[in-house]
Structure formats: structure tokens, C-alpha cells
Amino acid sequence: GQQLNQSPQSMFIQEGEDVSMNCTSSSIFNTWLWYKQDPGEGPVLLIALYKAGELTSNGRLTAQFGITRKDSFLNISASIPSDVGIYFCAGQHINNFNKFYFGSGTKLNVKP
């Protein structure tokens, strides 16, 4: 099936630092989503992207839909302890509107 490569797998950062993570695909996507999952809970939608080149912010979070339509980036500025969790990207292929493909997640740890 479709593969999404998400990196890095995990990050250990100091409170106040900025964070970047990304997802790449071998296929063209028409939608990119970014989710955050806390332990034992379901993923919560952070940002949705629908157009190539689109840059969208949600508070300290900024995500971009890559120009090639094969990648997406998520940045978190001035990290705080509650940013701890697993961040997932999800993409919808241009030929299949019925399914989202998910990356394997980036586990973020923030040291106070």
C-alpha cells in the first residue's frame, strides 16, 4: 500500500526550542493533515492543508503543503511541556478520496 515516510521518529528538545518534522510520499496527494495524539487517546486534528504551497498556522504551529504535492512540513515554535505527544501526518491520494494514509508518527519530548 501507499507509504508515508515521516521523520524524525522521535525528538528530545528543550522547552522554548523550535521543532520541525516532515512527511514525504512517493505519490501526489491532494490533502495533507496533521494530528497530535496524547497517550491513551485518539488523534486530534491540528491543521488541514488543501493546496500546493499552502501555509497555515494554528497558534504556535505552522504547516505547509509542499509545492511538489509529495510532502508536508509541521513546525512548532517556542515549544512548551504540553507539546509532548506523537504527531502524525496523513495524506489523501489524488486518485482515492475514500482513504487517508498515515505516517508512523514523530514522538516529541520536551524537557522543562
Added chain:
Amino acid sequence: DGGITQSPKYLFRKEGQNVTLSCEQNLNHDAMYWYRQDPGQGLRLIYYSQIVNDFQKGDIAEGYSVSREKKESFPLTVTSAQKNPTAFYLCASERGAAQPQHFGDGTRLSIL
């Protein structure tokens, strides 16, 4: 409040037993999905349903069954044929094609 409710939060299965996981949504969403999440992996699609009385297999449907008799309900049965059922199961719903999916809080299934 509108949302997706999964129950139970924790479930234990005995050898040879079928168990059913509940998923109910009051968002009036047409599409519903079941995913399986294993540690360090992305979400894998088990089954999905775009409309009532219709559903399709996802990438890992073997050993699972579903029904969609009502718009708001999409129960998942883990049958005895599923030899490795221990995982975190997530239900999601979606307003329409290319719209973001919203998740419940999951059910953790373990083997006794």
C-alpha cells in the same frame, strides 16, 4: 457536545472469543472508519463505510467484521480468526470526501 464515542475503553479477549467494539457518532457524518494502531506504527485501515448498509475492506480486514445499520453507529467485531488482536483500535468519522477525519478516544484490546 458533538463527537465520537468509543466503548469500552479497555477490553480483554479470551482465546477463541469474538469481541465487539462500539463506535457511535452524533456529528451526522456519512463516512466512518476503523483503524488499528500498534506501537511505533502509523494507523492501518481495517474497514470503512461511506453510507449506511455499505462498507469496504481496508488494508488489514482479515479477522475483523463490521456492520453499518445506522448512520451514527459502526461496530467492529474482532473474531477468533484474528490471531494477533492486541492493539489500540481507533474509530473515525468524516463529513465527506477529502474532509478531515475526526477520531474517538480509542479502545485498547488485550488477550487474557
